[in-house]
Amino acid sequence: MANKKSAPELNKEQWKARLVAMREDLSQLIALHHEPHAAPELDQTTVGRVSRADAIQEHEMASATQRRRQQEIAKIDAALSRLEEGEFGFCVTCGARISDGRLELDPTTPFCVKHAK
Numbered sequence: 001m002a003n004k005k006s007a008p009e010l011n012k013e014q015w016k017a018r019l020v021a022m023r024e025d026l027s028q029l030i031a032l033h034h035e036p037h038a039a040p041e042l043d044q045t046t047v048g049r050v051s052r053a054d055a056i057q058e059h060e061m062a063s064a065t066q067r068r069r070q071q072e073i074a075k076i077d078a079a080l081s082r083l084e085e086g087e088f089g090f091c092v093t094c095g096a097r098i099s100d101g102r103l104e105l106d107p108t109t110p111f112c113v114k115h116a117k
């Protein structure tokens with residue numbers, strides 16, 4: 001029987017554990033930084049130094065960070081379902097095997113180097 005010349009088999013369980021751990025970290029961060037949608041209160045100790053505009057800007061930056069975390073979770077979920085379907089580690093555009101080095105950097109990437117952008 002001819003050997004496949006493809007890269008070594010993906011360690012599915014290892015990637016799954018890693019993705020699940022990443023997801024848990026993000027969920028914790030989201031829960032930790034969760035705040036009501038109300039407009040920010042001015043901290044009495046900073047009144048006079050920090051304008052309300054600054055406080056609002058800070059609040060918006062925090063919201064943007066939370067949104068980015070939510071997007072990361074969506075990417076992780078997508079990677080997990082590709083893992084279940086046996087498609088994890090392969091470029092969704094051309095089907096090429098994504099290098100382990102690349103997956104190490106970002107296990108959620110669905111693209112090979114060529115199709116990353």
Ligand SMILES: [Zn+2]
Nearest residue numbers: 091094112115
């Ligand atoms: Zn590709």
